[in-house]
Structures are given as structure tokens and as C-alpha cells.
Amino acid sequence: MFRRTFSSLGWLPLAALVLLLSATAAADESIPGHAVLAQPGGDALIIWNASQLVASIVRSKMSDADADQLVERNAIGVLAKMLPTVDGNARTITVRVIYALSGEVSPLYGNPTFKGFEQYALLSMRGSDARADRQKLRDLQKTGTIPSALHYKIVGRLPPRI
Secondary structure (H helix, E strand, O other), rough: HHHHHHOOOHHHHHHHHHHHHHHHHHHOOOOEEEEEEOOOOOEEEEEEHHHHHHHHHHHOOOHHHHHHHHHHHHHHHHHHHHHHHHOOOOEEEEEEEEEEEEEOOOOOOOOEEEEEEEEEOOOOOOHHHHHHHHHHHHHHHOOOOOOOHHHHOOOOOOOOOO
């Protein structure tokens, strides 16, 4: 009796775990791409591969101004998300926004070839300001005026939107 009840209810913890993990993954999917903490202390560096976001910008034929604002907002989200992994003594925190370049279509595979990475933008902030305003950074990702403590500089170009 106990074994039958346990085996029929044994799937409940597993189902709860799957739901929890999928909810966590869905929360992380709000910022497309992958971010890596390349240097945790001193002048901390986060590298964000924004290739998915850039591809959606190209597909939607978004204007440069709208695209810049979208990338900036998502970079702020990356900064807020990665902040707990940064050393508490970091003087500055920089998010380097990169995306993959594609080359000619390979006749052998029928897919575009990898051509390298383009560095598109840098978002930086003093570490003390970032730690003090973490929740505010999360809110800024969606709406609000960008504070002067955040410095956003475009250093590259987005692909053409034809």
C-alpha cells in the first residue's frame, strides 16, 4: 500500500522541480544572449553576446535610434543580473556588448559562415553606484530615465537592415 501510494505520488516532487527550473529559465530568457563575467574584481568586465538580440533587430528592421535604446536597456539588465557575481570591491563594472558576424553562405553547408565578433557598445558604472542601486537597475531595464551614473558608449556598428 505504501509503495503504491509513494510511486503514484513520487512524480509530484519531480514535476515541481521541472516547473521551478522552467520558471527560472524563463526569467533568464528575458535578456537574450549569454553573459560571462570575464574579470570579477578591480575594473570588472562582463562580456555579453547579444547576437540573438541583434538578429531580432535586423529581422524587425528597427531604426538605429530604437535599436541603440533596446541594446542599452538590455545591457542594463545584464549588469543587474550579473552584479551578484562581481567582486564587492570592484571599482568599475563594464558590460562589453558583442555580437557574432556572419560571412558568406557556405556552398557546402548552405549556412552563413562565422566571420568573428563585432564589439558594439560599452556600458559602465562605478561599482559602488551599481551595488547601491541594484533594484533600480532592474527597473531601468524596462522604463525610466537612464541615470548619469551609467555611461553608454557605442563603439561599433549594427548590421544593415535591408
